Amino acid sequence: KTVVQVINPNTSLAMTETIGAAARAVAGPATEILAVCPAQGVPSIEGHFDEAIATLGVLEHIKAGREQGVSGHVIACFGDPGLLAARELAQGPVIGIAEAAMHMATMVSTRFSIVTTLPRTVIIARHLLQRYGFEHYCAALHAIDLPVLALEDGSGLAQEKVRAGCIQAKRQDGSGAIVLGCGGMATLASELTLELGIPVIDGVGAAVKMVESLVALGLSTSKHGDLDYPVRKTLSGQFAGLLPD
Numbered sequence: 001k002t003v004v005q006v007i008n009p010n011t012s013l014a015m016t017e018t019i020g021a022a023a024r025a026v027a028g029p030a031t032e033i034l035a036v037c038p039a040q041g042v043p044s045i046e047g048h049f050d051e052a053i054a055t056l057g058v059l060e061h062i063k064a065g066r067e068q069g070v071s072g073h074v075i076a077c078f079g080d081p082g083l084l085a086a087r088e089l090a091q092g093p094v095i096g097i098a099e100a101a102m103h104m105a106t107m108v109s110t111r112f113s114i115v116t117t118l119p120r121t122v123i124i125a126r127h128l129l130q131r132y133g134f135e136h137y138c139a140a141l142h143a144i145d146l147p148v149l150a151l152e153d154g155s156g157l158a159q160e161k162v163r164a165g166c167i168q169a170k171r172q173d174g175s176g177a178i179v180l181g182c183g184g185m186a187t188l189a190s191e192l193t194l195e196l197g198i199p200v201i202d203g204v205g206a207a208v209k210m211v212e213s214l215v216a217l218g219l220s221t222s223k224h225g226d227l228d229y230p231v232r233k234t235l236s237g238q239f240a241g242l243l244p245d
């Protein structure tokens with residue numbers, strides 16, 4: 001059996017449910033999804049400061065997942081916070097939803113657009129495109145200009161703005177595919193793909209399938225080089241238990 005730990009790095013239980021549902025919707029019959037979020041931290045991640053706070057929660061869950069013997073991990077926030085630190089700590093594969101969605105988009109299109117939440121997240125997404133080498137594939141980035149948790153307020157306004165952003169992206173960007181730039185948008189991808197007639201990609205599902213594939217191929221995070229386990233040392237205070245025994 002494959003057990004995939006899906007970590008929502010923010011502390012929103014509602015968004016953790018949304019993310020868990022998107023993961024379970026695509027998980028294979030032999031895959032169990034464990035959707036988790038930090039007990040303490042930041043309710044939504046909307047910038048570098050939030051990502052720094054959220055990273056500690058990600059690492060705590062990576063450690064716990066490794067001790068539970070999970071097969072692999074997903075970081076279900078579009079900034080992929082703590083991705084490389086998590087890979088040092090993890091034994092199995094660790095996949096971020098931004099990198100997963102971007103990779104998938106390049107396999108079904110030569111140009112893709114991103115629809116995310118805040119304008120400042122657009123800038124962070126550009127950094128990710130550069131870091132992952134996908135800058136030249138991304139035609140444009142759009143912000144719905146609503147806070148992340150508007151996706152969980154039940155009004156449907158954020159979902160409608162995501163739909164409008166995707167329609168605008170298809171019409172004006174010349175993109176063949178669209179990447180949804182927030183874990184909280186995950187459950188919108190399939191209906192938008194049907195309505196727009198182009199691939200609208202959710203990174204949660206993409207990341208779950210990538211972890212399943214890596215596990216099936218017997219590939220886990222390389223421990224040769226900079227992703228080896230962290231150098232052993234005594235951590236103090238609240239960090240004391242972060243390194244596995």
Ligand SMILES: O=C(O)C[C@H]1NC(=O)NC1=O
Pocket residue numbers: 010043044045046047076077078079116117118121148181182183184
């Ligand atoms: O940065 C964003 O807009 C999206 C990002 N923030 C968050 O709390 N979960 C996310 O996926």
